[in-house]
Amino acid sequence: MVEMRDGCPKAEDILHVLRDRVALLPGTRDRSGRAVIIFPARENTTPINPDYTRNILIYLHAVTADDYKDRGFTIIIDMRKGTTWNNVKPILKSIQEHFPAEVHAVLIIKPDKFWEKHKTSVSSGKYKFDIQMISVEGLTRYVDSSQLTRDLGGSLFYDHDEWLETRMELERLIWQTIDVMHNFESFREEMKNGEMPIDVATAERATAAHVVLKKKILGAPIERIQHDVERVQQRISGSNDGDDNYNPSNVQVTTNPDLAAALPHLASLVNSLRTSKDEIFVQWEARRQKLDHCYQLKLFEQDADKMFDWIRSHYALSTQRLLEIGDSEQSTSMLLTEHLDFITAANVGFFHTNFNFLNTIDNTEVNVSHVTTVAKRLREIGNYGKVQIENVAMHLDEEWRRFKQINEQRSRLLDLALSFHRKSHIYLSNTPSWLHSITMDNGRRMSQYSGDELEAAIAEHERFGEMFLQTYAEAIGDGRSLTQILKTLAGDAVGQNNAYKHVVDLIQQITRAHKELHSQWQAKKLRLHSRLALIAFETDTHRVLQWLEEHGDAYLNKNTAIGECDVQQMSVVVEELRRRIEAFSARVEARRDLLNKSVLFHTHYSEIMEWYGRMEVKSSQYDFVSTNVQEGERRKEEWMIESDATAQAYATTMGEGNQLIRALEQQAKMMNIDNCDTVAVIERLISDIEQRHAKLADRWPHQRRSLQLGVKFAAFIKDCKQIIQQLKNWREDMVALVKSNNFAERAEHILPYQDDNTTQVKNAVTGVKNNAAELLQIFITDFWKYDFNKFYSKALRDNESTLVNAEGILATDVIITSLQQLTDCQREVMQVAQETHHRIEQCMQFNRARAMAAVAIQKMQYEETKLLHMNTIPTSLEEALAAQAAHKQFQHSVESISRTTSAFLNKTDQLISNGGVDVHSVDDLNEEVLNRWRRLVGVTEERNKLIKAGVVCYKTLHQGVSFFVLLHIMKFL
Incomplete structure (x- = not known):
């Protein structure tokens, strides 16, 4: 069999047959416009190999102009020069069985021998085409002489060697063009299916390979092919322009229509080649841009990874030495200097773990800013990895902030430790001298002081006490702050920290020294x-004794008589004195009660005004919302207790004020005095209380609303975080599920759960979004529309609440940010869910296709077994015809399997085109079914050939017997 390429035979594969002039295609057309194939006369009587005949017939049909193939062919067989019927019969058989087009007539030029003429005329009736025995002169009835070659009595010039060379050159150009187009197609597939690089090195290699691919595209020999096409065109058209002269004869050459018919196709191939080159250049440029973006992305990731490594290593170094604060002022000062050098170096270069400079490079913070700037530029130019770039940039900025934060913490810690060590050293080092200065005065010297000197000494002692108390307070305050920070940073392991132990020991030493010093100072103060x-x-005492001596003794010595009195008059005087005393006592009691009420009212007035002041200061805290639900509930409960206590205190104080006013009015009536000024003062104080209380009470609805919103806000943030975490967990579960080994087998079982999870996720996210919308409607006063995907911050901030979180970010912004994070996470997870659902459906379809394949294979096995039972050799024409009928019925059954197989193949092609399935598994399944189908078709065809051969054999046997009987009769006649 002739070798085929892309369904077309090649001249070089049957070159020996073509050179042997077995059959010719000189471009002849009969009078009806049909193409003519000529089998020239051969002096060699050896029969031609049937394969050669079949191959050359197929080839000549393929190279005939397409416009003439449908018209049919006329074939001329020249039996002169000794060509026998044995030479012609294989040709006719090959035409009958293998020629792919209609044969209108076979014109056999009469042989020279009579017996050959007779055999030809007798055997010509069994072919499906018309066979005419004619002479050379009779050819002109079918073919014009101008279309016949000279050896057939015509005038058509035909050089077979020239035709063969031209045909070889033409095919070489066609196949060369097709090869280039195949190369272009492979380049296109290479660019289409090429994987993206995973790092900078692979990106550089991919870019270099892409540049090499451009050179290959540019190296395509299109211009040379174009030049060769023009040269072949001149050669076929018979033009002698140029240096090449293919026609050695001076005879006018007629253009071969079959050769000329290939020229438009060749020109079209060249044009397609140019178009493909332009298209592939467009694809190459798109791929180049994508590779360039990928290279920039990987370079950005590489720089970011280097920054991450540097920041993390130095962050670990800072964390490792965070709690090293030294045990003295000198060591702490050295650590602080080293730390400041480290911070300076962190902004100008990299350090070794012992804080020695290795080399100075670009500013690290500038490097971080540079990476961030590069990320912004890559996002602006539309890099395909802009989401990843933004995440890396945000992560890098966060890592850098963490690094700066821990260094700032260490700076504050070392500053505080240095201050504590300095002040503790001052206090402990001066304690002995202070004790000495306190105890150096003895009782004898103190008794010699005058009053003025003692007052001056007391003042000096007080100043000294204030001095060392201030020093103690500063040292202890720094120490306690230092221990609190160490507890916060070290956590539960603070007890194992040597720095913490040393600070605690110093605090205890200072406390013990201060107790002794203060007791001595207090004792001296008391003295x-x-x-x-x-x-x-x-x-x-001296003054009292002096008064007694000067006035008391002299008065007693002067008044020694006892006098006389009237008892009745004395009783009246005594009664008047008693009444006056009782009235005075009543006024004193009223005065005492009035003063008590005044003291109580003024005390409560001061307390409630101070309380109102604290509440006003605390009112600003209600503009802050917490993200912790328990804290929000605690603040709400605390506010309720405070508001109830405020209302109760207000009622009590107002009652006391009113009672005080009534007591003042009673005093005015009792003593006949004017208390209007005092009452006005009390009323003014009551008015102050009312105003402050009214002002505070006016804030209560806002505070209550803020606290309620804070609880709802915290619950919303909690729900968002929980759902985002659940979404992430579900995404990880889906990824692990798809990668599991038994995913395909469990697909049909998994699908309901997958759909149920998808519905639950959508419902949960929708519920959170509805809660967010309601919460935003409460936060924003005049809010009328909210779109989860498009949120215009400026328009909202004109109407929104001023509630902020602990970081000072507006609560509405936090809600929007959380909602956006939830939406982004939902979008990513739902995309994974959609892909997983698609994979599940693909697996289910693959399982169905596998079931269809099993059914098809089972049917094929059944039919093949059935065919084996029918595989008998007929022994007569009747048996052969019966077997032929049974085989036709069997072929109808095979055709039904063909439809099943076609449906299966269409199903698998659809699976492959939709993607998401293992192409190799589908191909293996296809190959298994096709192998079974080919086997069944093969054995069916072999059986068909056998039956046909049997039928032909028995028919020929019957005809041969009749023919030999006829010959036998003719012999006797």
Whole structure:
């Protein structure tokens, strides 16, 4: 069999047959316009190999102009020069069985021998085409002489060697063009299916390979092919322009229509080649841009990874030495200097773990800013990995903030430790001298002080006490702050930290020293004040004794008589004195009660005004919302308690004020005095309380609303975080599920759960979005429309609440950000869910296709077994015809399997085109079914050939017997 390429035979594969001039296609057309194939006369009587005849017939049909193929062919067989019937019979058989087009007539030029003429005329009736025995002169009835070659008595010039060379050159150009187009197609597939690089090195290699691919595209020999096409065109048309002269004869050459018919096709191939080159250049440029974006992305990721590594290593170094604060002022000062050098170096270069400079490079913060700037530029130019770039940039910025934050913490810690060590050193080092200065004065010297000197000593002692108390307070305050920070940073392991233990020891030393120093200072203070009090007592006693001596004794000595009195008059005087005393006592009691009420009212007035002041200061806290639900509930409960206590205190104080006013009015009536000014003062104080309370009460609805919103806000944030985490967990579960080994087998079982999970996720996210919309409607006063995907912040901030979180970010912005994060996470997860659902459906379809394949294979096996039972050799024409009829019935059954197989193949082609399935598995399944189908078709065809051969054999046997009987009769006649 002739070798075929892309369904077309090649001249070079049957070159020996063509050179042997077995059959010719000189471009002849009969009078009806049909193409003519000529089998020239051969002096060699050896029969031609049937394969050669079949191959050359197929080839000549293929190279005939397409416009003439449908018209049919006329074939001329020249039996002169000794060509026998044995040479012609294989040709006719090949035409009968293998020629792919209609044969209108076979014109056999009469042989020279009579017996050959007779055999030809006798055997010609069994072919499906018309066979005419004619002479050379009779050819002109069918073919014009101008279309016949010279050896057939015509005038058509035909050089077979020239035709063969031209045909070889033409095919070479066609196949060369097709090869280039195949190369272009492979380049296109290579660019289409090429995987994206995974790092900078592979990106550089991919870019270099892409540049090499461009050179290959540019190296396509299109211009040379075009030049060769023009040269072949001149050669076929018979033009002698140029240096090449293919026609050695001076005879006018007629253009071969079959050769000329290939020229438009060749020109079309060249044009297609140019178009393909332009298209592939467009694809190459698109791929180049994508590779360039990928290279920039990987370079960005590489720089970011280097920054991550540097930041993390130095962050770990900072974390490792975070709690190293030294055990003295000198060591702490050294650590602080090293740390400041480290921070400076972090902004100008990299460090080794011992903080020695290795080399100075670009500013690290500038490098971070540069990476961030590059990320922004890549997003602006539309890099396909802009989401990944944005995430990396945000992560890098976060890591850098963490690094700066821990260094700032260490700076504050070392500053505080240095201050504590300095102040503790001052206090402990001065404690002995302070103790000495306190205890150096003895009682004898103190008794010699005058009152003025003691007052000066007391003042000096007080100043000294304030001095060392201030020093103690500063040292202890720094120490306690330092221990609190160490507890916060070290956590539960703070007890194992040597720095913390040393600070605690220093605090205990300072406390012990301060107790002793303060007790000594207090004792000296007591002595000084006791001595001053003794001097004052002695002075007062001296003055009393002096008054008694000067006035008391003289008065007693002067008044010694006892006098006389009237008892009745004395009783009246005594009664009047008693009444006056009782009235005075009543006024004193009323005065005492009034003063008590005044003291109580003024005390509560001061307390409630102070309380109102604290509430006003605290009112600003209600503009902050927490993301913790428990904290929000606690703040709400605390506010309720405070508001109830405020209302109760207000009622009590107002009652006390009113009682005080009534008592003042009673006093005015009792004593006949004017208390209007005092009452006005009390009323003004009551008015102050009412105003402050009204102002505070006006804030209560806002505060209550803020606290309620805070609880709802915290619950929303909690729900968002929980759903986002659940979405992430579900995404990980889906990825693991798809990668599992038994995913395909469990697909049909998994699908309901997958759909149920998808519905639950959608419902949960929709519920959170509805809660967010309701919450935003409460936050934003005049809000009338909200779109989850398009949110215009400026328009909202004109109407929104001023509630912020602990970081000072508006609560509405936090809600929008959380909602956007939830929406982005939902979009990503739902995309994974959609892909998983698609994969599940693909697996289910693959399982169905596998079931269809099993059914088809089972049917094929059944039919093949059935065919084996029918596989008998007929022994007569009747048996052969019966077997032929049974085989036709069997072929109808095979055709039904063909439809099943076609449906299966269409199903698998659809699976492959939709994607998401293992192409190799589908191909293996296809191959298994096709192998079975080919086997069944093969054995069916073999059986068909056998039956046909049997029928032909028995028919020929019957005809041969009749023919030999006829010959036998003719012999006797």
